Amino acid sequence: MSKIALITGATAGIGEACAHVFAREGYNLILTGRREDRLNKVASYLNDKYNVEVTAMSFDVRNRAEVIENLNELPAEWKNVDVLVNNAGLSQGLDPIQKGDIDDWETMIDTNIKGLLYVSKVVSNWMIDNGKGHIINLGSIAGKEVYPNGNVYCATKHAVDALNKGMRADLLPFGIRVTAVHPGAVETEFSEVRFKGDRERAKKVYDGFEPLIAQDIAETIWFVASRPAHVNINDLVIMPTAQATATNIFRH
Known part of the structure; x- marks a missing residue:
């Protein structure tokens, strides 16, 4: 039987790129995301292109009841997950602490953590x-640092x-591998989401240098996942060549 990868936040950006890479490598997929239309389009495309089985599940990872209900409703054969990519995450706002929007804080904490x-919790037990x-x-x-x-x-x-x-x-003790992949500047919807749809402001984040793209991170994640079973890459930081730290970017 083909291996199975479960990827959260698979409707765009790094999550969608991961879905393409794992499908290309013959994995059947469980894809989750909030935007049902986009999720179904991604699932249908990958099924047609790579002839893999794709289960699309539209829910918000912030909602504990939805997470538990949707995942537990999967048939037993789909719970044989080989790789979980915890990709769902976002940033909201860019304000000093004293001016921060508490709703933005709640959204980031509820999604990212x-x-x-x-x-x-569910998938590790499987x-x-x-x-x-x-x-x-x-x-x-x-x-790794703050800014x-x-x-x-x-x-x-x-x-x-x-x-x-x-x-x-x-x-x-259970032989389960665990890895963190920490990207620097990646041009996806990240900045557009952070700035709540302000595309012009988002675009300026990447002016004057070549950022990473979602495919770069997806290929790195595939490299990590494809190592032999006795090899675990604990922690990996990946940056554009033009970026040394979170705030030190060489712009032309």
């Missing part, structure tokens, strides 16, 4: 029962970094 936990598995958590350079006005987003990604290490330790 709690959503990752809800999905991991992996323990199956005696195998690999959890890949999408972090960020914001999980002005990034306060709560940086805090959530620092939490992902810590949770990745905790998962690695807790799941060690």
Whole structure:
């Protein structure tokens, strides 16, 4: 039977790119996302192009009941997940702490930390029962350092970094691999979401240098997942050549 990858936030950006790469490599897919129309289009395209089975599940990882209900309703054969890519995540706003929007804080905390936990809780137990598995958590350079006005987003990604290490330790006796991939600047919908649809402001984030693209991260995630079973890449930071730190970018 083909291997199975479960990818959250698969409607765009890194999640969608991961879906393409794992489908290309012959994995059957469980794809989750909030935008049902886009999710179904991605699923249909990958099924047609790569002749793999794709299950699309539209729910918000912030909603614990939806996560548990949708995942537990999967048929038994679909719970034999080999790779979980915890990709769903976002940033909202870019304000100093004293001016931050509390609703933005809640959205980031609920998505980036709690959503990752809800999905991991269910799927890690499947992996323990199956005696195998690999959890890949999408972090960020914001999980390794902080930058002005990034306060709560940086805090959530620092939490992902810590949770990745905790998962690695807790799941060690079960032979389950755990990896964090921490990208620097990647041109996806990330900045557009952060700036709440302001495309002009989002575009300026990437002016004057060549950022990473979603495919770069997806291929890196595939590399991590495709190592032999005795090899675990604990932690990986990937940056554009033009970026040294979160705030040090060489622009032409």
